[in-house]
Amino acid sequence: MRGRILKESIDLFDKKGFSKTSIQDIIDTIGVTKGTFYYYFKSKQELLMDIHLNYIKELLAEQEVIFNDEYLSNKEKMNNLISLIIKNIKIHGKSARVFNREFRHLDDNQLKLINDYRKEFRIKLQKLLGEGIEKGEFRDDLRCDIVIFGILGMVNRSYNWYDPDGEVSEEELVNTYMDIILNGIKKEEKTALINEKIIENHFTV
Amino acid sequence: MRGRILKESIDLFDKKGFSKTSIQDIIDTIGVTKGTFYYYFKSKQELLMDIHLNYIKELLAEQEVIFNDEYLSNKEKMNNLISLIIKNIKIHGKSARVFNREFRHLDDNQLKLINDYRKEFRIKLQKLLGEGIEKGEFRDDLRCDIVIFGILGMVNRSYNWYDPDGEVSEEELVNTYMDIILNGIKKEEKTALINEKIIENHFTV
Amino acid sequence: MRGRILKESIDLFDKKGFSKTSIQDIIDTIGVTKGTFYYYFKSKQELLMDIHLNYIKELLAEQEVIFNDEYLSNKEKMNNLISLIIKNIKIHGKSARVFNREFRHLDDNQLKLINDYRKEFRIKLQKLLGEGIEKGEFRDDLRCDIVIFGILGMVNRSYNWYDPDGEVSEEELVNTYMDIILNGIKKEEKTALINEKIIENHFTV
Amino acid sequence: MRGRILKESIDLFDKKGFSKTSIQDIIDTIGVTKGTFYYYFKSKQELLMDIHLNYIKELLAEQEVIFNDEYLSNKEKMNNLISLIIKNIKIHGKSARVFNREFRHLDDNQLKLINDYRKEFRIKLQKLLGEGIEKGEFRDDLRCDIVIFGILGMVNRSYNWYDPDGEVSEEELVNTYMDIILNGIKKEEKTALINEKIIENHFTV
DNA sequence: GATGAATGAGTGTTCATTCAT
DNA sequence: AATGAATGAACACTCATTCAT
Secondary structure, eight states: OHHHHHHHHHHHHHHHOTTTOOHHHHHHHHTOOHHHHHHHOSOHHHHHHHHHHHHHHHHHHHHHHHHTOTTSOHHHHHHHHHHHHHHHHHHHHHHHHHHHHSGGGSOHHHHHHHHHHHHHHHHHHHHHHHHHHHTTSBOSSSOHHHHHHHHHHHHHTHHHHOOTTSSSOHHHHHHHHHHHHHHOSBOOOHHHHHHHHHHHHHHHO | OHHHHHHHHHHHHHHHOTTTOOHHHHHHHHTOOHHHHHHHOSOHHHHHHHHHHHHHHHHHHHHHHHHTOTTSOHHHHHHHHHHHHHHHHHHHHHHHHHHHHSGGGSOHHHHHHHHHHHHHHHHHHHHHHHHHHHTTSBOSSSOHHHHHHHHHHHHHTHHHHOOTTSSSOHHHHHHHHHHHHHHOSBOOOHHHHHHHHHHHHHHHO | OHHHHHHHHHHHHHHHOTTTOOHHHHHHHHTOOHHHHHHHOSOHHHHHHHHHHHHHHHHHHHHHHHHTOTTSOHHHHHHHHHHHHHHHHHHHHHHHHHHHHSGGGSOHHHHHHHHHHHHHHHHHHHHHHHHHHHTTSBOSSSOHHHHHHHHHHHHHTHHHHOOTTSSSOHHHHHHHHHHHHHHHHBOOOHHHHHHHHHHHHHHHO | OHHHHHHHHHHHHHHHOTTTOOHHHHHHHHTOOHHHHHHHOSOHHHHHHHHHHHHHHHHHHHHHHHHTOTTSOHHHHHHHHHHHHHHHHHHHHHHHHHHHHSGGGSOHHHHHHHHHHHHHHHHHHHHHHHHHHHTTSBOSSSOHHHHHHHHHHHHHTHHHHOOTTSSSOHHHHHHHHHHHHHHHHBOOOHHHHHHHHHHHHHHHO
């Protein structure tokens, strides 16, 4: 029952927003009574916190798995991470949207905890970037924090517009983002492109 | 008075969120009574709509100015647009955050109108990109819509974390974003870099 | 309206008790809506506090008047005070019962304030007793605090059983209490005791 | 288990009041579940009734013992009764406070029964006083009912303020009360009464 | 004897909104 | 232009109680 309440709440919070979703809405959807809701959750806010914790903890766990794979370059890790985020939209898109939209309804203590987790995620990404720079995979003339904020902004926003059942495949989206992030959108001059080609060849060999 | 209500509402909606800000909060801040509020606004929602309209219309107007400048390349127009957005954080950050967070509280008709404006902004950007591609300024092997969504995600998110009074200057932020967008973060191989240099020289000449 | 709410609330709190009286009960009695109640009172508890403050402040004011009358002996002042309490049952009996029964529903801060006032009332009575002892009006071999607690217990309980419209007149009740109290705590002179007999004899004849 | 529930309930009802104590509070304190509570008690109100019945029945039984002691004068019986009440504060103070505060939460039938017992206790005391008057132990010019209400008010209130572990010993409290009461209602000796007249005359002049 | 999931009526409270003045 | 008393629907939440196991 607890699980069902969580699931339906996420649905409704995604569809209508936290403040416009009443406990009544939730229990009506499930077909139970108020008492049942409060048997499983102390308050509406605690339910929201639960959703947040579930989401960020799973995300951190998945991030950890990717980061710990020693056979991957930092570039590849970043690619996999973006892929992870995009591919999760289908399964966890609702949670993700709730997570990214409704955290303002948490109280101060809850918010602090969630923001610590958020930061943890960002800092790890930053470290990934930093290591990649040291290894010569990434440029060393950009502020890491800004770059990461930029990448996260770009990728995370997908939750708000990307339809996994639409005409753009997940692969194309991931590849496009990675391409922009790695190479930029500027058209290279001929010579540059040639060399780029060589590099690419050299690289993939 | 109307202006004061708008101003204080934006402040409060930014600080506490739309649903957690009551009319009472607003009028207490200003020091008037309920009747006054309803003399100037039909409803709380109409006030929110007003804020949205003011924001998006001004943004579109400023976009228009930049786009109509025939002395700028598309690359430069994009740079100026990003600069516009970042520099607006100091003056219009509150409005922007309200605009990007609270639109879910508009009713269907209002939301449709706002979304049309939003789309107009995005489509214009997309056209800018498209023209740039035709002129050879930008790569032609990426989907325009995805690229624009990516860029907007990256830049717009700044409203949520960027502190214009912090250690990063607006110029640095704009340049970093433009650099990532145009060139990417991948470290170029020597030969590539050399050619890049040439391009840059060629470019600035 | 505020006054009406106060009045009807006291009635209901006296009749049914604070916790069993709902806001709904109160507004139904008056014929207004919930909003009206909350326009005048921040909460049910604040209403209760208001009742308490009104009651104790008026009581203290009346105590003050009696105490400041310099033409009265301490014995007479005590008599007048008891008379005041008993005679108030008709007009303020409901308030008094609410005051003496429902204070446990106040929160800690409210309760502290009310208890300070309560204590003030008691301490003043104690001073009255102390002065009377010094002037030889009362016995000096009893603890003032206990005596006052005893007197207050005796007199205050009347709110719970005394019916001002019943067969016992207010005068008789006051006189009986004073008689019990005075002839108990009054310093008996040897000679005095002898003469008392004469009166009694004379009286009963 | 039944006993534990009773004990903890009295504790909680004394500390927080009946209406503010939930079944949940009670079972949490004991460490059992709701079912257990309802296995032993039909309802919360029945539990309250149980507490009331236990209390008043024991009190009546103890009253009975004192009253049936044929070696005691009525004066002594009254003294012992007051002593009984005061000394009980240490052991039964919580029950007594619950009994004197929470009876309003009983339903009509329960309340009627409890009030009958209460009355029985009072009437017996009144009879004790009446017999004492006949035997010349107490004054005969005061209404018995009022006197008993007064005495009970005085003594019973002790439950609300008297701390058996404080600086005033139980003996001192009992003696003070008895002193106040007895020397008030006690029939004065001949010689003593004669002198009173003189004082009074002297006084009013 | 004891569990604990589920009930559902009821509670205090909030708040956007109206309207006579 | 502005007031502020009054509305009333909605809300989050509580809690004594039931009952299948």
